[in-house]
Amino acid sequence: MSILVLAEYHDGQLAAGTAHVVGAAQAIGGDIDILVAGDNVAGVAEAAARLDGVSRVRVADAPVYAHQLAEPLADLLAQLADDYSHVLAAASTDGKNVLPRVAALKDVSQISEILSVESADTFKRPIYAGNAIATVQSSDPLKVITVRTTAFEPVADGGAASVEALDIVASSTLSRFIGEELAQNERPELGGARVVISGGRGMGNGDNFKLLDGIADKLGAAIGASRAAVDAGFVPNDMQVGQTGKIVAPDLYIAVGISGAIQHLAGMKDSKVIVAINKDDEAPIFQVADYGLVGDLFEILPELEQKL
């Protein structure tokens, strides 16, 4: 068996999720290659080559791959896929954008967001917002899979894979990049943070999210939000945790002014320890919280910040 992992990177830095995807590839077993596609990505390729368990890093360096647009990237992956039994990517917005396109080009199914590897062709994945877990088996010659990164341990650094340049330049007449608005954030990445503190509609407005800042600083936490908080314009979309936002599984998750709708729980209920702060002692979030504190967040948050 041989597995191709699509590397993800931001700002020229290999994303933490890629090491988790290689972890999933190791659970399948076989030779593992990484594809790095982009414009000026030598640094990313070097970082990928250091991941344990990787045999070869294949680099497609061309402007057409600069923004990970699905059309050229899927064409590239589809051309490479014949050498592999599995193609894997993180279940990130990039992975979800491109892998189904690759699968369709190869006329095979795609398996979304796997949680575990039962064997090389059998996987577990969440359905119905994680309220059920399906075991699925694929008889396709090629398995195209996105991986829930929080469900797999990352591989360590310490490898020394070979790096090989590819000269496949896909055409891109279907789409073109216009622009990007990326949230500037000094805090740890939501998906990888050890502590996450999230605010919901109960925060009242965007300004009040500052009440979470001091606590996040002290705990080294990432800040998340419920859909209601994002829809109301309190915070940007990339902070949404849940079924249709980011999936997190930190050691400590603190939900503030969040009621605990199943769509929100889908994104955080695998956290090790859950704390809920809510003024409604009947809020469903308390049914999953290890420690619940009933009260007004506007009194509790300043006190918590001061006493930590």
Place this chain on the structure above:
Amino acid sequence: MKVLVAVKRVIDYNVKIRVKPDHSDVDLTNVKMAMNPFCEIAVEEAVRLKEKGIATEIVAVTVGPKASQEQLRTALALGADRAIHVETDERVESLAVAKLLKGVVDEEQPDLVILGKQAIDTDNNQTGQMLAALSGMGQGTFASEVAFGDGVEEGEIRVTREIDGGLQTVALKLPAVVTTDLRLNEPRYAKLPDIMKAKKKPLDTRTPEALGVTVASGLSLLKVETPAERKGGIKVGSVDELIDKLKNEAKVL
């Protein structure tokens, strides 16, 4: 321009699901069904394009059993002009849905196809991307805004996409596929007179055979289980007690 909208019949998003005792699947008997929320957003966007004079005709399509005509009627009540039902009682995986939708695209030649980003039953998030690949179209997934003219050329659509780090904007050559994210719009409710009128709008039926598609899939569902239930914990009485528990009991501080 002609807009094709794909809608799926799924369990209502408020319903708490039950797994069948034999673990073969989720139990859908006597469960409230509805249009997938992301598909409601897709229909709404098509209707808004028509209200702006950009879309001239909206065709709603679904793949599923007879009962899914209910969701087509909802789409018609919300403003679709006609509907196409691809009827099958089989379990249809995303790839097969995409092939069936491609069959409809080939017949209808729409300028724009709008789908939801994900169906809330399978949580697949695949069909739009697959349809785009099969039809040789560009794809604007997870859209929070679509526009025409505004900075893009004639014959293109501008799509703002919700991505992990923030927002990305792309221009796609038409015809193109767009999949909707939650913040694209807020869907309206159907009004009673429109529900009555929808009963008279045309609804055509197709079969997978007629579209030349076999719905068999390389994927088999072996088992469905309920995840380990998370037990609720305790309520603490004060911030001091909370910090103490986190430090000394949970040991996460």
